[in-house]
Amino acid sequence: MSPGEPLLEIQGLVKAFGDRRPGTPVLDGLDLEAAAGEFVALIGPSGCGKSTIFNLLAGLIQADAGSLLLEGRAVPHLRGRLAYMQQKDLLLPWRRTLDNAILGLETQGVPKAEARRRARGLLDVFGLSGFEDRWPDELSGGMRQRVALMRTMLCQKEILLLDEPFGALDAMTRAQMQEWLLKVWARFRPTVLLVTHDVEEALVLADRIYVLTSRPARVKEVVRVTDPRPRAMTRPDLVRRKADLLRLLADEITPVAA
Amino acid sequence: MKRLVDVALPAALLALLGLAWQAAVWYWRIPAYLLPAPSVIIATMWRRADLLAGHALTTLAEIGLGFALALVLGIGLALLIHASRILERAIMPLVIASQTVPVFAVAPLLILWFGYGLGSKVVMAAVIVFFPIVINTVDGLRAADPDILALLTILEASPWQKFVKVRLPQALPFVFSGLRIGVAVSVIGAVIGEWVGARGGLGYLMIHANAQLQVEMVFAAIVWLSVLGVGLYALVAALERIAVPWRFRRLSS
Numbered sequence: 001m002s003p004g005e006p007l008l009e010i011q012g013l014v015k016a017f018g019d020r021r022p023g024t025p026v027l028d029g030l031d032l033e034a035a036a037g038e039f040v041a042l043i044g045p046s047g048c049g050k051s052t053i054f055n056l057l058a059g060l061i062q063a064d065a066g067s068l069l070l071e072g073r074a075v076p077h078l079r080g081r082l083a084y085m086q087q088k089d090l091l092l093p094w095r096r097t098l099d100n101a102i103l104g105l106e107t108q109g110v111p112k113a114e115a116r117r118r119a120r121g122l123l124d125v126f127g128l129s130g131f132e133d134r135w136p137d138e139l140s141g142g143m144r145q146r147v148a149l150m151r152t153m154l155c156q157k158e159i160l161l162l163d164e165p166f167g168a169l170d171a172m173t174r175a176q177m178q179e180w181l182l183k184v185w186a187r188f189r190p191t192v193l194l195v196t197h198d199v200e201e202a203l204v205l206a207d208r209i210y211v212l213t214s215r216p217a218r219v220k221e222v223v224r225v226t227d228p229r230p231r232a233m234t235r236p237d238l239v240r241r242k243a244d245l246l247r248l249l250a251d252e253i254t255p256v257a258a
Numbered sequence: 259m260k261r262l263v264d265v266a267l268p269a270a271l272l273a274l275l276g277l278a279w280q281a282a283v284w285y286w287r288i289p290a291y292l293l294p295a296p297s298v299i300i301a302t303m304w305r306r307a308d309l310l311a312g313h314a315l316t317t318l319a320e321i322g323l324g325f326a327l328a329l330v331l332g333i334g335l336a337l338l339i340h341a342s343r344i345l346e347r348a349i350m351p352l353v354i355a356s357q358t359v360p361v362f363a364v365a366p367l368l369i370l371w372f373g374y375g376l377g378s379k380v381v382m383a384a385v386i387v388f389f390p391i392v393i394n395t396v397d398g399l400r401a402a403d404p405d406i407l408a409l410l411t412i413l414e415a416s417p418w419q420k421f422v423k424v425r426l427p428q429a430l431p432f433v434f435s436g437l438r439i440g441v442a443v444s445v446i447g448a449v450i451g452e453w454v455g456a457r458g459g460l461g462y463l464m465i466h467a468n469a470q471l472q473v474e475m476v477f478a479a480i481v482w483l484s485v486l487g488v489g490l491y492a493l494v495a496a497l498e499r500i501a502v503p504w505r506f507r508r509l510s511s
Contacts, residue, residue: 058412084412090405094427094504103423107415135507155413 006033013066028216041202044212082159104155294474324383332391382451387440398432
């Protein structure tokens, strides 16, 4: 694959919900692309249909129109090539840390002993050493998200969909988790699609940021961030970009009628 | 420390009530054929320990076998109901309607069909325990988090993997709450069965002792029944701690 060619292309994605035809449109011709190993963020007003995009990519729901290209070939969905992580950690309460982390390996048919061996070697990377035998109930919110992240990474898929993965965490823990994510991303180099409503999070993490319109969602603007990582939000150019992005988003929020 | 208090407090209250009972019998000179004093009951339990233990064993066997039968059939039916929407809509209303039939009214029929021996009592206990097991297991199988099931779909899990890795463990705590309800009522089932017609068991012993005005023996049998019930409940609770360990971790850590 040539360096310029995108790994993933989304073209003219349309989706409407509801019993009535044509239904309430959620996505209205969404175009998006991501290169192999690229970190792409999607931001938009809340309820603009960001999670719908992910459910379409994961094949949990069907698009009404539009196409999905993977390495230039049309595919119905990306299942089998992607791993998914959302705000809810979705840890199984009856599995300890290590066994939660290997869930994706197990469903791929890797024998349990082999899966555990692989996971054990990565506990350190995710800051979970010493916690491998804990039940999810015994872990803090940040730790639970790290187990979920570890489960996601252990699937060894080339595309990661992260749907507001740190949305439920406090600011300190979130900053810490963003550092983890960058470390893990640098190590495994998957293509990342991150949905977030946090402008700073997008600026600190992503190579490119897609700003979406309010529902029905289209791409309003694409912003490229080339600053070297780790990025401190105190840098003047990032502060300026944050203001720009916030202004773009503010345009999309319909003023409340008086 | 907390556990000790949990045991000591009710035990102390029980002892106090026993003393009050003893004093009342002594003060008002209540005859033993109406209300025997605790000391007389304890003496009877001591003297006739082998007789009581023998009958208790019979009752325990009835409950144990009935319970096992209900467990196998109940979980089997619950799986069937869960597997098919059509079966669910056909079976569930009948299962619920069957609960309006007082099981004790059926007891004479069960004696007729399954005899005076163990069989009728086993069926009696099984019929009573069956319902809470079916209902709770069906609820438990339904309780799986749809988001977790979607995650398994994305991870390309097979339907069998979803069942074994998510639905079954999710259902286990529900099954156990069914068992805890079942264990309490199973003792009632066995005793009623023995009252209606039997050759042994604590219920049988009570009926005969009562007819001969051996009220202290009736009380002794009741004490044994309570011990059986509490013991079985404790056994189920202990099994639950082994089978569903994640439910107890938060409390102990």
